Amino acid sequence: MTRESRRKTDVLVLGAGIVGVSVALHLQKRGRSVTLIDRKAPGEETSYGNAGLIERASVIPYGFPRELPKLLRYALNRSADARFHWSFLPRILPWLGRFWLESSAGRLRQAALDMLPLIENSVTEHDALIREAGAADLVRRRGWIEAYRNEAAYARAQRDARALDEFGLRYDLLDDRGLRGKEPHLSGAFSGAVHWLDPATVTDPGRLVKEYAALFMRKGGLFLQAEVTGVAQARGGWSLDAGDDRLDAREIVVALGPWSDLVFSRFGYAIPMAVKRGYHVHFQPLPGAVLHRTVVDVERGYLLAPMARGIRLTTGIEFAHRDGAATPVQVGLTEPSAREIFPLGPRIDATPWMGARPCLPDMRPVIGPAPRHRGLWFAFGHNHHGLTLGPVTGRLLAEMMTGEPTFANPAPFAVTRFA
Ligand SMILES: Cc1cc2nc3c(=O)[nH]c(=O)nc-3n(C[C@H](O)[C@H](O)[C@H](O)COP(=O)(O)OP(=O)(O)OC[C@H]3O[C@@H](n4cnc5c(N)ncnc54)[C@H](O)[C@@H]3O)c2cc1C
Secondary structure, eight states, X not given: OOHHHHHTOSEEEEOOSHHHHHHHHHHHHTTOOXXXXXXXXXXXXXXXXXXXXXXXXXXXXOOOOOOHHHHHHHHTTOOSSEEEOGGGHHHHHHXXXXXXXXXXXXXXXXXXXXXXXXXHTHHHHHHHHHHHHTOGGGEXXXXXXXXXXXXXXXXXXXXXXXXXXXXXXXXXXXXXXHXXXXXXXXXXXXXXXXXXXXXXXXXXXXXXXXXXXXHHHHTTOEEEEOOEEEEEEETTEEEEEETTEEEEESEEEEOOGGGTHHHHTXXXXXXXXXXXXXXXXXXXXOTTOOOOSEEEEGGGTEEEEEOSSSEEEEEOEEESOTTSOOOOHHHHHHHHHHHHHSOEEEESOSSOEEEEEEEOTTSOOEEEEXXXXXXXXXXXXXXXXXXXXXXXHHHHHHHHHHTOOOSSOOGGGOGGGGO
């Protein structure tokens, strides 16, 4: 790529995770010349290490729990599914307070309705890119399983699933026999399970992002591997310091996931983004053992996903500083439970991977223009569902940027809700 060709770029997209790559593809589809920039190769951060669910069934965002026993366990920092660094607690408390307020039944329902068009189109928008990218081998169509050890918890889960019938989700309720019919190598630890049928799963999310990025490049898009250090308004557009280069464009999109504050703080946007850290580690299955679908062991707070690399155990939430040292306590807490339910062999990874889910307290991402800076656009904060929502975000933002009618109402995602 020559300096000259860079100068002609219409749009600079910062961040080549699932969100940035999807934005780049959708802008390109609409005739924009796009340069995509990341300090690593595409899909090597949060979008690499997730659980691989294209979560069409998550119509209700993950709110702050309100059941007293759960709250007590959380408060005592005794839960495997959500933990915090004591020293970080004073910093995160105001955010948690806001998250709590946003998690009332009424507000959660409004969040669900706002997010619905994105969730409903999540699999179909991925499918369009998967077809074009030739990445069908990375995707499975078997849904995922939410398994319960305790009868009462399973009864509640059945009621909760039925309460979602208005959203038209497809699911099977499985007793122990039904569950073992689908997953013969799971132990008998479970009373029952909900098998969500609509979601797709990805066996290597990082590679999926790389395939999407390869499609973008095949179609003439430019990818530059460089650290973004400075962003500035210049000559009616934007200029960017990335490594040794200076790039110019009319417009710029911030899709830096948990690092998006690098730009939004610099331009004075007080967006309450926090991170929920999470870990994964891979295991070899013992010879002959097969896990066909992703299984969540709900009461024990972890998930097992059959991935290309092995069986991936992912953990729940850790509230800690984004850049603080890894403390994979939750991996240690959940591994014995995972070994109890499935014949796991040795760990494949020497050390657990750690990532940071970029989260807003109202459980909606920020998608849209920065109101005080013409040509600056935001696409970040996808919480637990960034892999799911990457392509729909790309489409929505590209439609907004090119003045097309939008497939979903973008108002709930406007950054002005925090201003
Ligand atoms: C344990 C775990 C499990 C999860 N499971 C799921 C799941 O099953 N389904 C789901 O939908 N979501 C899941 N998520 C959430 C999902 O992974 C994220 O929401 C999503 O990956 C965010 O994508 P992104 O593109 O915004 O960020 P990222 O993938 O982090 O991309 C941001 C990019 O910005 C780049 N960058 C940062 N700073 C700079 C800089 N200064 N210069 C240049 N480049 C820079 C980084 O290198 C990175 O590539 C999970 C997350 C975790 C942690």
